[in-house]
Amino acid sequence: xxxxxxxxxxxxxxxxxxxxxxxxxxxxxxxxxxxxxxxxxxxxxxxxxxxxxxxxxxxxxxxxxxxxxxxxxxxxxxxxxxxxxxxxxxxxxxxxxxxxxxxxxxxxxxxxxxxxxxxxxxxxxxxxxxxxxxxxxxxxxxxxxxxxxxxxxxxxxxxxxxxxxxxxxxxxxxxxxxxxxxxxxxxxxxxxxxxxxxxxxxxxxxxxxxxxx
Ligand SMILES: Nc1nc2c(ncn2[C@@H]2O[C@H](COP(=O)(O)OP(=O)(O)OP(=O)(O)O)[C@@H](O)[C@H]2O)c(=O)[nH]1
Ligand SMILES: [Mg+2]
Numbered sequence: 001x002x003x004x005x006x007x008x009x010x011x012x013x014x015x016x017x018x019x020x021x022x023x024x025x026x027x028x029x030x031x032x033x034x035x036x037x038x039x040x041x042x043x044x045x046x047x048x049x050x051x052x053x054x055x056x057x058x059x060x061x062x063x064x065x066x067x068x069x070x071x072x073x074x075x076x077x078x079x080x081x082x083x084x085x086x087x088x089x090x091x092x093x094x095x096x097x098x099x100x101x102x103x104x105x106x107x108x109x110x111x112x113x114x115x116x117x118x119x120x121x122x123x124x125x126x127x128x129x130x131x132x133x134x135x136x137x138x139x140x141x142x143x144x145x146x147x148x149x150x151x152x153x154x155x156x157x158x159x160x161x162x163x164x165x166x167x168x169x170x171x172x173x174x175x176x177x178x179x180x181x182x183x184x185x186x187x188x189x190x191x192x193x194x195x196x197x198x199x200x201x202x203x204x205x206x207x208x209x210x211x212x213x
Pocket of ligand 1: 045048066092161192193
């Protein structure tokens with residue numbers, strides 16, 4: 001474990017996320033996934049929830065992952081290799097109705113196949129907009145992940161857009177719901193990419209996950 005050579009997990013996480021990060025593949029079919037030799041951490045969630053923004057914020061880059069004001073920006077599984085140690089996977093959003101039905105079908109299949117059948121996938125961070133909470137489509141994805149026993153953790157995004165009271169109620173409600181989801185990590189993470197909130201803890205969580213082997 002590399003973290004043993006650094007004083008603690010804070011230092012290790014800081015070191016890890018300062019390493020070189022390169023875009024290595026945009027995958028639109030399962031056949032061309034990278035070889036499963038390194039751990040993978042995926043960011044999933046509804047369209048426009050802030051997946052690409054959160055990845056950029058974690059990596060301290062402005063535009064490594066593409067962000068947009070219109071939903072449907074990320075159209076493939078985008079693999080970013082960090083420090084030659086693990087992949088961060090930026091996923092297309094689900095629940096977006098304004099692209100063609102054929103495209104939705106292809107994306108949904110790709111998202112499902114990847115999430116359910118990928119051996120090196122250490123954890124899925126499932127992003128939820130703090131303003132809105134779980135939607136029907138989120139619950140469907142959570143059920144699928146439960147069924148496939150894929151470890152996932154909820155990350156609330158755009159906290160800067162909500163009042164502290166709203167955030168507290170939302171967290172209490174969602175924590176209760178999570179108790180019924182066996183593969184869900186019980187703790188929620190609260191983040192804002194625009195105000196750098198919750199990023200250090202998320203980096204440390206990821207550092208732990210990829211340092212296990
Ligand atoms: N206020 C606020 N806006 C945010 C935050 N994170 C993302 N956004 C905005 O939300 C919009 C969508 O962000 P993206 O990062 O492209 O979302 P995405 O989930 O990757 O979207 P798709 O790739 O289309 O699925 C952009 O206009 C961002 O600026 C945040 O923490 N706070
Ligand atoms: Mg995106």
